[in-house]
Amino acid sequence: MVGIGERRGRTASADSDGLVDRIGQVVGSKGLILDPRDMEPYLTDWRRLYVGRARAVVRPASTPETAAVVALAAAARVAIVPQGGNTGMVGASVPDDSGRQIVIALGRMNRIRKLDPLNNTLTAEAGCILQQIQEAARAEGRLFPLSLGAEGRCQIGGNLSTNAGGHGVLRYGNARDLVLGIEAVLPDGRIWDGLRALRKDNTGYDLKQLFIGAEGTLGIITAAVLKLFALPEEVVSAFVGFERLEDAMVLLARLRAALGETVTAFELIPRIGLELARRHLANVADPLAGPHAHYLLIEVAGSGRDRDTREAVEAALSEALQAGLLSDAVLAASTAQAKAFWRVRETLSEAQALEGPTIKHDVAVPISEAPAFIRRATTAVEAALPGVRTVAFGHLGDGNIHFNLTHPAGDDPKVFLARQTELNRIVHDITADMDGSISAEHGLGQLKREEIARYKAPLELELMRRIKATLDPLNIMNPGKVL
Ligand code: FAD
Ligand code: MLT
Ligand code: ZN
DSSP, X not given: OOOHHHHTTOOGGGGTTSHHHHHHHHHOGGGEEOOHHXXXXXXXXXXXXXXXXXXXXXXXXXXXXXXXXXXXXXXXXXXXXXXXXXXXXXXXXSXXXXXXXXXXXXXXXXXXXXXXXXXXXXXXXXXXXXXXXXHHHHHTTEEOOOOOTTTTTOBHHHHHHTTOOOTTHXXXXXXXXXXXXXXXXXXXXXXXXXXXXXXXXOSSSOTHHHHTTSTTSSOEEEEEEEEOEEOOSEEEEEEEEESOHHHHHHHHHHHHHHHGGGEEEEEEEEHHHHHHHHHHSTTOOOSSSSOOSEEEEEEEEEOSSSSOHHHHHHHHHHHHHHTTSOSEEEXXXXXXXXXXXXXXXXXXXXXXXXHSOEEOOEEEOOGGGHHHHHHHHHHHHHHHSTTOEEEEEEEGGGTEEEEEEEOOTTSOHHHHHTTHHHHHHHHHHHHHHTTOBSBSSSOOTTTTTTTHHHHSOHHHHHHHHHHHHHHOTTOOBSTTSOO
């Protein structure tokens, strides 16, 4: 029999133990990438911080194929890096530079297996793009509320493995809260069918939660049962300019008092973020006439049954304007205008990256403490590096601030990057002092693997290590990430 490696022109010595050939026999030529140029997109992370090498990129088409590949790799003691859309921020989805690991990319497993409108559930394979799931739910008059800037590329398996947040968390929770069941391939190649679609199930430990947020270190998620919600009948988007961070928290409380749980997004955009987005990207417009220190993108999703949502938002914002909490506000008059508001928000990361290298901090603090955190951290980093440009933005409504830094204008970005560890320490120490988390939604990956040891209790780290050793005693599942 001619092995896949040989067909692709690989030498026998590159596959001396025959593992790649055996994998090729499971997944076929469509499921195996060996050419270095074709492998390249799977080996570099989105931020281009990590460039790895791999023995092969494997793209299984089904759960049994995934299980068979994992069993073969486990038998050969070869490490596996699961990969979804490769949009993660902490270098968790790419292999190391040994060239010995294999990447298992889930993109071909992209079927929606079932949508049950009466149970309000959707069962999707791990490789489904998030947007595909949102659209499938919408086609049945339902909402899948997970939403983030990378939704056109990230996959649900990646979203669950990072316990993604995004901008609906204040209303719907994190990815973890949106799952009823999962199917996973364990590090020894066995398939765990936990695809239950139940709202109640108290039959012992909630095992699915172990795999959610595990960043591929405990197994490969191959499918999930997701919760669906009522599709809002009316969505109102507002772009608000304001000057004092503390006022935003008063505004949020007022909006919640007036509109209850219908407030679904409350996103902070600083003036510098808007300016960078306008400088570097097309079709980004300032929705307001004059400049303001900060902006909020607020979304309210109403049922349309009780009271006109638009009227209620207008009333709440004009009261806030009179109270001096905000300086200006505009409501989107059309879906296109709402999209234009979101373009400002969703391009912040990219715009900052186009300005130069970014030192990112993905911080969570109690919601009420967010303004104090931004103030303290800004003062501290400016004292350490005069002129540093702070772009503090993000999910203010749930207390998650992306406290991202750009080099002082005119300075050499390399000199700035050399200060990364020091600046991280300053920001993370303030976060810890405010009982916050140094990774709100992006995970630990490789980037924060060492850093977490300073902030997480030794007992918690020990329990994590024990869970890892129990489920993955050979340490073949995404080694070097998280722990
Ligand atoms: P990948 O990057 O491919 O992988 C991430 C981790 O999950 C890795 O550890 C990988 O090994 C593991 N993994 C992937 N698939 C599986 C699987 N099937 N089984 C087991 N492990 C798996 N994140 C947020 O939380 N909120 C945001 O608002 C947000 N905004 C973003 C905006 C932009 C422009 C970009 C580029 C990224 C943003 N992110 C955000 C980060 C990123 O999109 C999320 O972390 C996303 O959930 C990653 O999904 P992915 O499919 O790309 O996973
Ligand atoms: C976002 O919310 O846009 C990303 O999670 C933030 C980031 O890029 O740091
Ligand atoms: Zn975010």
